[in-house]
Amino acid sequence: MLKINNLTKIYDDGTVALKNVSFTVTDGEFLVIIGLSGSGKSTLLRCINRLIEPTEGKISWNGKDITHIKGEELRCYRREIGMIFQHFNLVRRSSVLKNVMAGRLGYAKTMQSLFGKFSEEDKEKALHVIDRLEIEEQIHKRADELSGGQQQRVGIARALMQDPKMILADEPVASLDPVLAHSILSNLEKLNQEDKMTVICSLHYLDLVQRYATRVIGLREGVIVYEGTKKDIKAMTDTQFKEIYGQEAERVGGGLEGTIA
Amino acid sequence: MKKQNMKVKIPQKPSLVPPFVASIFSAIIPGLGQILARAYSRGLIILSSFLTIGGLLAWRIYEQGRRYQDIKTMISKAFQFSPILQIITILFALLYIWIIIDAYFTAKKSNTGSRSYGTGLIFFVLAVFFLLGWQIGDINVGDFFSQADTALPTIGRLMWPWEKAIDRPEEILTISADVLSPCQEEEIPIVEALEDEAYISISPTCGNPTEVDGTPGTEFTIVGGNFNKDVEIEIWWKDPNGNEFRQRQEGEYVKVMPDADGNFQVKIVMPYRIISSTIADENKIWEIQARQLLSVGEAQLSEEFTLAVEKMIETIIIGMMATLFGVVLSIPISFLAAKNLMSENFLTKAIYYIVRTILNVIRSIEPLIWAIIATIVVGLGPFAGIIALTVHSIAALAKMYSEAIEGIDEGPIEAIQATGANWLQTIVYAVIPQIIPPFVSFTIYRWDINIRMSTVIGFVGGGGIGFLLQQWIRLLDYRAAGIAVWFIAITVMILDYASAEIREKYN
Structure with missing residues (x-):
């Protein structure tokens, strides 16, 4: 459960983006x-x-601030928490698989991930997720070669890798x-x-x-x-x-x- | 309501002085009238350009006529030496008048609210400025033509130096015959013509040298046979001291071409020569020689050519090594110089500004100057050149790389951060894939520049072909220098093409 209390965000230039927003x-x-x-x-x-970074207010996730x-x-x-974006925010010159694997970075060991090494389970998971979103044919293509809809599916696949x-x-x-x-x-x-x-x-x-x-x-x-x-x-x-x-x-x-x- | 009205209708502030007075002020201090007419920037620009031109003009007049104490003669001599100064002075006076008139109209227009940009005045000032530049730059187009006679053969050797690229082993064929000086009772017999061997025969076989007062010496007739045809024959002397020297006649070396059978005939006058008296008493035998320079054996690449090839390789290596070191060292620095990565907190911002400043300072010092500094540390040679180019490459590449980093799409960074990736992972997964193409492009570009630079870094002792080129130019060996210039041109052209092709692929 996500609980947001009196969230306010004022940017450095003075723009008030959020004012006392509360919801659950x-x-x-x-x-x-x-x-x-x-x-x-x-x-x-x-x-x-x-x-x-919020300016004021409190965000709690499953009871934790x-x-x-x-x-x-x-x-x-x-x-x-997985996130997907309007402009997909994929690394355009990287392959679909690499973009999807990036979703696992939060779990991976830093040194191994820097050299592109992921565990076998992670790789299987990626293939499964890619299958599920029906982009398996694009797996080795570069992200910017895909259509918009396919790119957003890659975005979702990346989020799913997080087990969100x-x-x-x-x-x-x-x-x-x-x-x-x-x-x-x-x-x-x-x-x-x-x-x-x-x-x-x-x-x-x-x-x-x-x-x-x-x-x-x-x-x-x-x-x-x-x-x-x-x-x-x-x-x-x-x-x-x-x-x-x-x-x-x-x-x-x-x-x-x-x-x- | 009234207040609002006021706000909309701000009238242009009128001139502080009437037009006529503005003119007078500008006559006292050019530009002051315009300033008083509230055309502040116009007035300041006029004042500064007037002072600049006036100062430069005064300096040039002083420079030309500085030997004369009296100012009047100084100016008239300067005008005499450099007529262009007259034109500039007239234009300067015109400018002064123009400024006074301009003050009048500027003040008048300030009152009516319209104002011109003074384009005409700007062009006029620029014209005077460039005329001064012509004088200061000592530009003299006539030099191109007046010195062409002496320059053209040299340039010809520079442009087509390939005679020097090939060497033939040479041998000198020397045939000699003795003469006595002065004549004595015992005579040297005249040499007889030989059947199948080169010979020279001289008559008479004795005579006197040219006197110190110019009384011509004995004229000898040299007849030769069985020489190699189509090869010039030089006439040499060997005096009783044992010194050899070439025969000159009317200022030119005596040269003769044998006919189709290898025979020749030439008349020479015995030259003036100081002979030490002790030797003159004992030995009165002189020798006349006919020499032919013969090439024997296979043609081979000249020493200059092979040296140029070796140094060209060294040059390319200097450029390559400097690029390698530059790339390796500038990549980590470029991250510190990228604003978007370094705006986390105060400390990182401070690092960013320090790094940027240092890079700018290093970059503003030319590689040639770095090479001079490097030679102080490590001595002459290619290592100094590598250091100089590396230092400059680091600064230039770090700046270009950091700009590539600043130009990256924030989207993927945000997305990778959202997955829970740490800083290092974000760099490797979201930043590096985006910056590789521009990095490759900039690196190739730098490699190109480094090899170009390494061709001249030798001029200051940094090794490579520049070192040779400079030496040959100083020795006036323009053919050898030409070979070096050709090598540089060919290398740079190939490089240009290759670098453009590679960069095309990564754009």
């Missing part, structure tokens, strides 16, 4: 964070695995077409439902939110302005929509049940 994620949830670009979604996700842990402890925490208990996905489908978007999100859904991994995912399109989320948080200018369950999203009103996306925003279809003014 119970195990097995598929939590989607919505909001405009710059609303603080990415900062929030990166604060959770401490890629960004991880807000200020360092070194080995931080590494052990991070490897329990939770997956953070920062707009994982924003660079993909709608068909691929569904395919990637259904991969995440499978992990959520079959492997019981908690997923926290930021998304832009409300139809995707409605299809995959079990719960939704709406961020605007670093503040939580909306919280709801799957049912609530369907019933989202225009006022609520504008609260998240601003007064100028207009809803366009999306099969929502809420009234459109």
Whole structure:
């Protein structure tokens, strides 16, 4: 269980990215964070695995305060949380296999990993994960030779190598077409439902939110302005929509049940 | 509302003085009028360029006429020696007038709110400046033509030096005959013509040398036969002291080409020669020699050619070794000089700035100067050259490498950190794969530069072909120097091509 209390992030240049954000994620949830670009979604996700240091507030993971842990402890925490990214963040000139194996670095012995040596179990695990994401044909290709959808699968495979208990996905489908978007999100859904991994995912399109989320948080200018369950999203009103996306925003279809003014 | 209005309509601040007064101020101190018209930067630029040009002009006039105490003669002599100074002085006066007029219009335009950029003035200042440069640089296009006669043969030898690349073992054929001086009762018989052996026959067989007052000596007729045809014959003397010297006639060495049968005939006047008196009393026999320089045996590569090849190899090795050491040493340094890796905390930032500063200082000192320093430490030779190029390569490569590191995509780093990887793992998995292509490219580029540099590092004692080239130039052996220049040119061309090809592949 992830618990976030009064999280605030102010960047060095004075930008307030998050303001007193508090919420709890119970195990097995598929939590989607919505909001405009710059609303603080990415900062929030990166604060959770401490890629960004929070300014104030407290983050606890399974009852343990991880807000200020360092070194080995931080590494052990991070490897329990997989992360996937909008731009995949693969090492473009490295092979698919090498990119996937990198997911195991948190477990590997430093010296061996520096020379590209991993244990047999790790290698088998990689092949299994690659199989599962149906990218086995690309295994020896360079990452930048793959299509966007394939690259994101490599990203997921890398996260899975960590044996994560939770997956953070920062707009994982924003660079993909709608068909691929569904395919990637259904991969995440499978992990959520079959492997019981908690997923926290930021998304832009409300139809995707409605299809995959079990719960939704709406961020605007670093503040939580909306919280709801799957049912609530369907019933989202225009006022609520504008609260998240601003007064100028207009809803366009999306099969929502809420009234459109 | 009113406040807002004020804000929008800031009128341009008017000139502090009326246009006419601005002109007067600029006449006293050029540019002051413009400054008072609130065209501050314009005024400062005018003032500094006026002072620069005026100062340079005064220096050149002093330089040309410094032998004259009186200022008036100094200036007139300077104008006489270097007419271009007259033109510059006139332009300088024009500039002064222009500045005064410009002050007037600048002040006027300040009041109306429009302002020109003074492009014309800038071009004028630049023109005067470059004219001064022409004078200071002592540029004289005429030199190209006036000295062409003496320069062309030398350049010809430099450009086509290959006669010197091949050597033939040589042998001198010397045939001699004696003459007496002065004439005595006993005469030397005239040599008879031989059937199948080279000979010379001289008549008369005695005579007197040219006197010190210029009274010509006895004229001898030399007839020779059975010499090698198509090979020039030189006429030499051997005086009673045993010294050999070449016969000169009207300032030129006497040379004669034998005819198709190998026969020749030439007349020479016995030259002036100081002979020590004791020897002159005892021995009065002089010798006239006809010499032919004959090549025998196979042609072979000359000593200069093989030396140039050896030194060229040494040059390439110097460049290669310096690149190797440079790469090995600069890689760790480049990580310390990469801003994105070193902005963790105060200490790392301090290291970053220190390393960067040191690299910049080292890089700003040319390899030739490093070579001079290195020769002080390790003495002349290739090792000094390797040290010099290594030092410079480290600084240059570390900077280029660190910029490649700074240019890497942050995404993969973030992703690898998120897996729980430590610092070292992040470097190896997210940074190194991204920097290898630019690193390879920069390394090849540096290798290219190092070999070019190693060709001249010998000029200051750093070993390699530069050392030979400098020696040959000093000995005025332009053919040998030409061979070295050709080797350098060929090597650099091949290198250029190879390095471009390799870098293409990694871009």
